[in-house]
Amino acid sequence: xxxxxxxxxxxxxxxxxxxxxxxxxxxxxxxxxxxxxxxxxxxxxxxxxxxxxxxxxxxxxxxxxxxxxxxxxxxxxxxxxxxxxxxxxxxxxxxxxxxxxxxxxxxxxxxxxxxxxxxxxxxxxxxxxxxxxxxxxxxxxxxxxxxxxxxxxxxxxxxxxxxxxxxxxxxxxxxxxxxxxxxxxxxxxxxxxxxxxxxxxxxxxxxxxxxxxxxxxxxxxxxxxxxxxxxxxxxxxxxxxxxxxxxxxxxxxxxxxxxxxxxxxxxxxxxxxxxxxxxxxxxxxxxxxxxxxxxxxxxxxxxxxxxxxxxxxxxxxxxxxxxxxxxxxxxxxxxxxxxxxxxxxxxxxxxxxxxxxxxxxxxxxxxxxxxxxxxxxxxxxxxxxxxxxxxxxxxxxxxxxxxxxxxxxxxxxxxxxxxxxxxxxxxxxxxxxxxxxxxxxxxxxxxxxxxxxxxxxxxxxxxxxxxxxxxxxxxxxxxxxxxxxxxxxxxxxxxxxxxxx
Numbered sequence: 001x002x003x004x005x006x007x008x009x010x011x012x013x014x015x016x017x018x019x020x021x022x023x024x025x026x027x028x029x030x031x032x033x034x035x036x037x038x039x040x041x042x043x044x045x046x047x048x049x050x051x052x053x054x055x056x057x058x059x060x061x062x063x064x065x066x067x068x069x070x071x072x073x074x075x076x077x078x079x080x081x082x083x084x085x086x087x088x089x090x091x092x093x094x095x096x097x098x099x100x101x102x103x104x105x106x107x108x109x110x111x112x113x114x115x116x117x118x119x120x121x122x123x124x125x126x127x128x129x130x131x132x133x134x135x136x137x138x139x140x141x142x143x144x145x146x147x148x149x150x151x152x153x154x155x156x157x158x159x160x161x162x163x164x165x166x167x168x169x170x171x172x173x174x175x176x177x178x179x180x181x182x183x184x185x186x187x188x189x190x191x192x193x194x195x196x197x198x199x200x201x202x203x204x205x206x207x208x209x210x211x212x213x214x215x216x217x218x219x220x221x222x223x224x225x226x227x228x229x230x231x232x233x234x235x236x237x238x239x240x241x242x243x244x245x246x247x248x249x250x251x252x253x254x255x256x257x258x259x260x261x262x263x264x265x266x267x268x269x270x271x272x273x274x275x276x277x278x279x280x281x282x283x284x285x286x287x288x289x290x291x292x293x294x295x296x297x298x299x300x301x302x303x304x305x306x307x308x309x310x311x312x313x314x315x316x317x318x319x320x321x322x323x324x325x326x327x328x329x330x331x332x333x334x335x336x337x338x339x340x341x342x343x344x345x346x347x348x349x350x351x352x353x354x355x356x357x358x359x360x361x362x363x364x365x366x367x368x369x370x371x372x373x374x375x376x377x378x379x380x381x382x383x384x385x386x387x388x389x390x391x392x393x394x395x396x397x398x399x400x401x402x403x404x405x406x407x408x409x410x411x412x413x414x415x416x417x418x419x420x421x422x423x424x425x426x427x428x429x430x431x432x433x434x435x436x437x438x439x440x441x442x443x444x445x446x447x448x449x450x451x452x453x454x455x456x457x458x459x460x461x462x463x464x465x466x467x468x469x470x471x472x473x474x475x476x477x478x479x480x481x482x483x484x485x486x487x488x489x490x491x492x493x494x495x496x497x498x499x500x501x
Contacts, residue, residue: 028065031058041068048076056083063090071099081106088118097122104132109139116146127155137162141170149177156181160188168195175202183211193218200226204233212237216244221251228255231262239267249274252282260286271299280307288317295323305331313338316345324349328356336363343370353381361386365394378406384414389422396429408435413442420453427457431464439468443475451476462489473501
């Protein structure tokens with residue numbers, strides 16, 4: 001109270017501007033400190049603050065004190081839902097607002113209406129994120145119809161909002177009015193695929209679009225073909241995600257292959273799309289032409305490994321590739337050998353995922369030999385690859401030679417065919433991985449294997465891995481003595497490793 005009285009006295013003596021600044025300092029700082037947030041006159045980050053009704057009322061009261069506010073994040077606060085109207089009434093005091101995030105706020109249909117009406121008083125808004133609000137579905141038009149032509153919106157995200165076909169159609173009508181849009185995220189809206197043809201036709205107005213996320217949108221073959229036609233109007237597209245749309249399988253062979261025109265594309269995600277062998281023949285011709293490609297995800301498409309027209313051989317023409325994800329692609333001996341050969345020409349490769357491809361077992365040396373020419377790999381995933389002792393021995397040898405010195409994450413889980421001696425050899429050889437932060441050697445949940453023969457080598461290895469923060473040992477049976485040794489390891493060595501066993 002004494003501090004408050006002194007501050008109030010200062011306000012009386014100070015000029016108006018200084019008094020106003022002091023009010024801002026006290027009221028805003030008081031609320032943000034209560035919610036464990038840092039005060040700022042331009043950024044109001046209240047994400048996941050467990051706000052209650054009182055906090056929301058106080059927020060509404062302080063908004064007029066933030067005329068320079070540019071970013072507001074109220075995500076993951078349930079009390080915002082149903083109470084947005086008084087908050088939007090204060091937006092006239094924050095006309096410089098550029099970013100508004102309302103993820104998972106339990107927004108109600110009336111909230112969407114009030115937000116739409118408030119857009120005219122925040123003309124500088126560039127980023128609007130309404131993701132994870134399921135009640136928006138069926139009511140998006142009350143927002144989109146209020147956005148005027150020429151509005152400067154650059155990012156619109158409505159992930160998992162239960163959007164309907166009608167929402168998709170209203171969104172399509174909006175696209176030619178917001179031609180500066182750079183990112184559109186409609187992911188995890190399974191019913192919007194029915195209106196994707198109308199959305200795709202309007203994409204021609206978004207020549208500056210850089211990110212298009214249609215993950216799990218119920219996209220079908222005909223919708224994908226319309227989307228392919230739109231690619232010719234999107235020369236600046238950098239990220240395309242059409243993953244988990246299982247009904248587009250077979251649609252690539254019927255497309256006009258405008259995908260090949262996306263020379264600036266850096267990220268292409270096609271995982272779990274039921275791509276056919278005929279599709280693979282088309283993609284084998286297209287993907288190597290995407291000269292800027294850095295991340296490629298073809299996981300859970302078994303035709304990748306079975307295709308006679310081997311795309312993996314032609315990855316050598318994409319020297320900028322940093323991430324190649326091929327989990328569960330049914331790789332065969334020849335396709336795996338083709339990948340290993342192509343890896344020789346991928347000097348910037350950082351992430352490689354070969355999990356759930358059984359052919360890797362007994363043949364890991366093929367890819368390690370290719371990777372050993374460079375020292376940039378940071379993440380290697382080999383879960384459920386039927387690895388055997390000689391694979392781990394080869395891995396340990398490559399580690400000792402130093403070319404994997406920058407490896408940060410290594411996943412060897414669910415490889416049941418490795419003997420105790422194989423694990424012991426591996427732990428004896430991984431001490432050179434000084435940047436390794438995550439190591440997973442878990443077994444399947446039904447497994448119950450003893451680790452007595454190599455447990456000592458594991459403890460010795462932990463001492464040599466200064467950056468290790470996560471160790472997964474699920475499925476291994478540890479004695480009480482071994483459990484106690486692991487639990488006391490951090491204390492004895494002043495470490496903070498999360499050990500899961």
